[in-house]
Amino acid sequence: MTATTPLDGLVVADFSRVLAGPLASMYLGDLGADVIKVEHPDGDDARRWGPPFVGPDSAYFMSANRNKRSIVLDLSVEENRKAALALVDRADVLMENFRPGTMDRLGLSYEELARRNPRLVYCSISGFGSGEGSRLAGYDFLVQAVGGLMSVTGEPDGPPMKVGVALVDVITGLHALIGVLAALHERRRTGRGQHVEVNLLSSLLASLVNQASTYLATGEVPVADGNRHPSIAPYESLTVGERQLAVAVGNDRQFRELARIAGAPELADDARFASNPARVDNRDELQERLEALLADRDVDELTAQLSAAGVPAGPVNDVAEAFKLATLLGLEPVVRIPSDARGEHPHVASPLSFSASAVSYRLPPPRLGEHTEVVLRWLQG
Incomplete structure (x- = not known):
């Protein structure tokens, strides 16, 4: 008997770009959700974040966009907004990481969409929250700097140093995923969705764990100490x-x-x-x-x-x-997903393993607008 994926039948309207949001929606796709990636005609910025490139798109983009279908909608055009609303009417989850207020101006606010689809779980990812920080653009490197992570990374006598990957985006994407899954579970009890909000700065502060706790407990400001741990030796x-x-x-x-x-x-x-x-x-x-x-x-x-x-x-x-x-440890860290456009492309495997369910690798990262026609026909059906 073939194992099913945990989120079979779930529909995700993914309006997010770059990394934190796309990573969260990709993991939903790995778990079986049908993820519809809504892109501006220019496409997700991350498609151009190279080299290296795999065909027309960057390896960066490939890292967070498997198991998705891409449709192109210019949301400044009324007809395209109607198509977006039709997608939302069918969706269980909406992911977005525009600057706070953008979705409101497009007529796609949580309040508006919850009236149309009360079961919708609407997840907003921002850099610094929807209050005083809403005017600030949120990029991983900036948040590593202002959020204190760089101050505890690097050698004691060297300059503050960023982590070697966009770790804050990754952590925030995982927090978004946790929030969405919790809201979906709550929906089973209440029949209603809700608005889940997560921001890069809060995710980073929560992820400073012992360093943050040390500061809060003692008032002492942690500093960089190379590869050493502040409280354990060696x-x-x-x-x-x-x-x-x-x-x-x-x-x-x-x-x-x-x-x-x-x-x-x-x-x-x-x-x-x-x-x-x-x-x-x-x-x-x-x-x-x-x-x-x-x-x-x-x-x-x-x-x-x-x-x-x-x-x-x-x-x-x-x-x-x-x-x-x-x-060598038998962890099978690489999966290969066939693609007509790019040939077989390797991906980092999901770290999840289930005893009765399965992770799925159904679709390679989509070309820009690759599924627009088929998805629009589905929405009209």
């Missing part, structure tokens, strides 16, 4: 020969094993290192001792020994090595 990267070894020692037993494998079991009984608070207080000396002990060791052999002893450790990989590791 929880950092160590230089081993010409490579870097990441160790994530979370308790005293793990440290005792690390000390034994390093060839200095006495470190675990040294008062300076016997407990985690002591190790944090003396982390500079501890790092120096560990790197001296491990200088001539092989990182791969060390990884195997430490892992066998229950000590979380591994080499600092590049992206290619990360995919290789996931493949």
Whole structure:
């Protein structure tokens, strides 16, 4: 018996662009929803965010737009707005990330659409909320800067540093997905949808977790400390020969094993290192001792020994090595979706796995307006 996808039959009207919204709607598509991507005639900005490109569209665009059908609607044109309303009438979920107020001006506000379709779950994603921050444009890099993430990223003596991917967009997209799924569950009880709002800045602040909690609890402002953890040691990267070894020692037993494998079991009984608070207080000396002990060791052999002893450790990989590791572990990190326009294109697999349901990879990222005619016929039927 073929497993079904969890969201079979769900219709999503996706008015979002770039990353946070498209990522959330793509995950809904992976779970079986029919996602209709509504694009301006110029298309989603992310289509042009390259190189590299896969055919006419960027690899960036490809990362967040599988399992969707694309239709082109210029919402400044009355006839196209009527088509958008027809889509909303059939939709279970609407995703949008225009600047606050834009959907209102187009006659597509939550209040207006909820009157037409009371079961609609309407998700709005913004940079800084719909209040005082509504006039500000929200881009991931900007929010990493003003939201404090850059201040805790990088080396202590270096400039603030962004994370290597648009992490705030990713986190916000996941928060949007959580909100939509919760609202759909609530709809089963009440029969009515609701307005879900999420913004980049609030998502980032919530995602600062221990750094935010430390500030709120003590008033002390966290600072960048390279690869070190502010409250755990050794929880950092160590230089081993010409490579870097990441160790994530979370308790005293793990440290005792690390000390034994390093060839200095006495470190675990040294008062300076016997407990985690002591190790944090003396982390500079501890790092120096560990790197001296491990200088001539092989990182791969060390990884195997430490892992066998229950000590979380591994080499600092590049992206290619990360995919290789996931493949060796049987995680099947890549899926290939056939496309008439682009040939078979590889995608990062969904991280979800179900015992009775399935993730689906039905459609490659669409060409701009590829499904306009068929969707408009469906709406008229």
